[in-house]
Amino acid sequence: MSEPNYPYDRQALRAELATLEQVPGVPKPDPILTVDRIERRFGGMTAVNVEHLEVPRGAITALIGPNGAGKTTFFNLITGFDQPSNRRRLIGGGEAKWAFNGKDLRRTGASQAARAGMVRTFQLTKALGRMTVMQNMLIGANNQPGENLFVGLVKPLWAARERENVARAEELLARFKLDAKKDDMAGDLSGGQKKLLEMARALMSDPAMVMLDEPMAGVNPALTQSLLGHIQALRDEGTTVLFVEHDMHMVRHISDWVVVMAQGEIIAEGLPEDVMTSQAVVDAYLGAHHDKDLGDDEALTTGVLRSIAQEVEAEEVQEESR
């Protein structure tokens, strides 16, 4: 894992974040990712319309928001898996702009974004399930011998790279306790182990920032604890983490900073304990489900909604007892 090139101290990081104004788009002291005016429309519907966002370096940032808020689309845009609708504007400006670690990513695709050090987990698809755990790890390496014609043609060069990649994969598999499974078919792993493999694969290229899309979804409580530990360990080693999550308790527990999206826009940013209880956020979640009865268990499918319902209930009890 790369050493942080700044003095790393979690308390200091939190204290620094605590001095920031908690408003959407607030500048960070040392942002690793800066996004300006990124829009994505599907037909007449605007899925993403982010004016400005800075992601703090070395921190765990949670991106939360109700279903359909635009979180996944936003991830896709900044990692080059999708193109903004305002990609090129010849007249009037307003062109989407985003930079990672000082590198302008406007004209780059997904593999170049990954090479720049911004790597996202991607789900174990059916095809990947039919490959072994080790093969899955090797496709996460960004110095694949075959990618460079010269290296690919000179056997000692590619053989050396291949050995390096296998050694790195073995080290990561041991860290995620998947080493005994390296020759198993990835599709035969349990749901939680698949999540661990997705995370381990993302780390093959030693990224400066990992982006995790609902890393804890469908994972049992014991493995959730282990995943949380891995995420915190990454941050403590200097990797920036940006993750999408639904479960409020998870977010509260591990994130240093929270960004809230609703209807494509960033509606709040701040420290977890402040943001989660802010009126704008509660309204956004309730607004997104205004047609559903919060007393209905079916509507309470996410931890976020459950927590909000509990908070609303607690407030009502307090009111009544006054």
Ligand SMILES: Nc1ncnc2c1ncn2[C@@H]1O[C@H](COP(=O)(O)OP(=O)(O)OP(=O)(O)O)[C@@H](O)[C@H]1O
């Ligand atoms: N390829 C697409 N074509 C049309 N509409 C899309 C497409 N991708 C996303 N959308 C729409 O854009 C909006 C934002 O979707 P997105 O998946 O980004 O939200 P999300 O916040 O990630 O939601 P969830 O928490 O449910 O995953 C939704 O209304 C969705 O239906």
